[in-house]
Amino acid sequence: MLELLKQEFRNFKSPLYRNSIYISLASLTTAVAGFLFWAIAARLYPAEDVGVASAIVSALNLTFQLSMLGMNFAIIRFYPEYKEKAVSSALLVTGVASVVLSIAYGLLMLNSESFKEFGWDFLGLFVLFSVIGTFYNVLSTYAIARRQAEHAFLQNLLFAGRFVFLVFLTSLGVLGIISSFGLGLILGVGYAVVMVGIPTIKMDREFIRGAFNFSVGNYLANIANIAPNYLIPTLVLSMLGKEEAAYFYMAFSIGNLILFVPNAINTSFFVEGSHGLKNMRRTLKKAITFSYAYLIAAIIGVWSFGGYVLRFFGEGYVGGVPLLRLMAFGGFLVVLVNFALTVLNIQKKVKDIVAINTLKAVLFLGLSYLLVPKMGIMGVGLGWIGAYLGVIGALGVIIRKEV
Structure with missing residues (x-):
C-alpha cells in the first residue's frame, strides 16, 4: 500500500486526482462559508430574522435538490456521449422543475403563520433564487463533467463571498439575509457563464430518452x-x-x-x-x-x-x-x-x-x-x-x- 501511495503522489496531475483536489476544496469552501455566513448574520440581524431566514434558505436548498431530477448524475455519465446537448437539456428540464416546485413551495409558505407578513414580492424572490440556484448546480456539474473542476471550486469561492452583502442589507431584515444568499448565487452563476460557458437552452430528445431512466433512478x-x-x-x-x-x-x-x-x-x-x-x-x-x-x-x-x-x-x-x-x-x-x-x-x-x-x-x-x-x-x-x-x-x- 505504501509503495502504491508513493507512485500515486507522483501522478497528482492526473485528471482523477486533479479534479478530486478541486472538488474537495469546493466542498470545504461550502462548509466553511455556510458557518461564516450564519455567524455574521447572527451578529448583524435580530435572532427572529435569522430564524425565519434560516427556514427560507433551507427551503431554497431543498428546491435545488428536488429540481435537479437526477440530472447532475446524468450530465456526468452522458457528457462524453452527448457533450453540450446534455447540459442544454438539463438546464431546460431543471429550470422548468424549479419554477413549478418553487411556486408550489412558496405558496405553501405564504399560507403559514410564520410567513404571512411577506407578500407576493417574497414569492417572486423565492422563485427567482430557486431557478438561479438550480442553474448554479447544473453549471457546477458541467465544469466537473468537462474535467475542469477548478471552475466549480472558483464558482463556490465566489458564492462563499455572500456574507459581504449581509453588511449592506441589514435594513431589509429577513429579506436582507435571503437577498445576500441569492446575490452570492448570482455571482457564482455569472462566473460559470463567463469562464465555462453556457450552451443554448433547448431540449435534445435523444439525450432525454437515453438518460431518463438513469436520471430518475x-x-x-x-x-x-x-x-x-x-x-x-x-x-x-x-x-x-x-x-x-x-x-x-x-x-x-x-x-x-x-x-x-x-x-x-x-x-x-x-x-x-x-x-x-x-x-x-x-x-x-x-x-x-x-x-x-x-x-x-x-x-x-x-x-x-x-x-x-x-x-x-x-x-x-x-x-x-x-x-x-x-x-x-x-x-x-x-x-x-x-x-x-x-x-x-x-x-x-x-x-x-x-x-x-x-x-x-x-x-x-x-x-x-x-x-x-x-x-x-x-x-x-x-x-x-x-x-x-x-x-x-x-x-x-x-x-x-x-x-
Missing part, C-alpha cells in the same frame, strides 16, 4: 440517501431531548464532513469512468487506497483533537466525541459502499442503486429507532454502521449473482 436513490440525514435529528430530539439533540447534531455533522475528500475522489472517479477507463479495476484500487490513507490520517486527527473541535461549540458538546470517533472508523465502510455504487452507476445499473440506497435508509432509520432509547446518541452511530454492513452484504449478493 438516481433521483430516487439520492432522495433515499439523504432522507435519513433530515429525519434522524428529529428522531433524536423526540427521544432524547433538545440538549442531546444538539450534541448529536454537531458530532454527526463533523463526522460527515470528514468524508468530503473520499467523496470528492469518488466523484472524480465517476467522471473518469464515464469518459471510458481502459483499466477501471486498477484506477478503482488507486482511488480506494488513497481514500483509506486519508481516513487513517483523519482518524488520528479525530482521536487526538476531536474533543477540542467539539469544545469550540461548548463544553457539553464534548459528549459527542465517542460518536465522532465511531463515525470516523465507519468511514471505511462508507467509502467501500460509495465506490461500489459509482461502479454500478458507470455500468448504468440504476435499479440496483435505488435498491441499495433504499435498504440503507430503512436499516439506518430502523436500527437508530431501536438503539437510541438504549444507548443514546451512540445508537445512531451503531445504526449507521449496521446499515452500511447490511448494504455490503447486499452488494455481495448482487456481485455473486452477476458472477
